[in-house]
Amino acid sequence: MKRRRLFMIILFFLIAFTLHNIEEALFLPAWSKTSRFQRTVEPKVFYFAVSIVTLVACSIGALYLLGSEKLxxxxxxxxxxxxxxxxxxxxxxxxxxxERRYAPGIVTGAVLLLPIGSVAMIHVIQSEKLTMLEAVFSSVGAGILLLGLIYILFGIGEKICKLKPR
Structure with missing residues (x-):
């Protein structure tokens, strides 16, 4: 029963993650033109990067859900x-x-990611018997990896979008 509950929670988290990235894809490129928090991002470049990040996250989730014994x-x-x-x-x-205005990602972040992610974190820690310190280090490490991946994908996306078809 616990494994099934964890499966459903992680699945809901991955759905929330995907919806969050869709919200960002819909609104962030235009928002970035007037924001102090985000450099201007071309829509195609952002779509490329957010698609790859979503695929990577869902792949990690799938491996976890399929019961990989790898720590x-x-x-x-x-x-x-x-x-x-x-x-x-x-x-x-x-x-x-x-900025006292809507920031892309805040709606799905507050309504979906915070509650589902919090429940998922609690269940993963309890079911996997992880310490809080391991969860914190994993979170910081994954955050750094995500930022690096996004930076690299923006660079690749910019190069791809500059290519002209023959």
């Missing part, structure tokens, strides 16, 4: 959840409060 998969899944919980606060909530 690093557990750390990656736990870290992804924690990184997204942090992501709701910084930059989304901080940007919305500071």
């Amino acid at each position: 690093w998969i557990t750390y990656l899944q736990t870290g992804l959840i924690g990184a997204m919980l942090i992501n709701v606060i910084m930059p989304h909530a901080v940007a919305a409060i500071t």
Whole structure:
């Protein structure tokens, strides 16, 4: 029963993550043109990067849900959840409060990621018998990896979008 509950919670987290990225894809490129928090991002570049990040996150989740016994998969899944919980606060909530306007990602972050991610984190820690310190380190590590991946994907996306078809 516990494994089934954890399965459903992680599945809901991955759905929330995907919806969050869709919200950002719909609104962030235009918002970035007037924001102090985000450099201007071309829509195609952002769509490319957010699509790859979503695929990577769902792949990690799938490996975890399929019952991989590898500890690093557990750390990656736990870290992804924690990184997204942090992501709701910084930059989304901080940007919305500071700029006193909607920040793309804040709605799905507050309504979906915070509650589902919090429940998922608690269940993963309890079921996997992770310490709070391991969860924190996983979250920080995954956050750093995500930022690095996004930076790299923006660079690749910019190069791809500059290519002209023959």
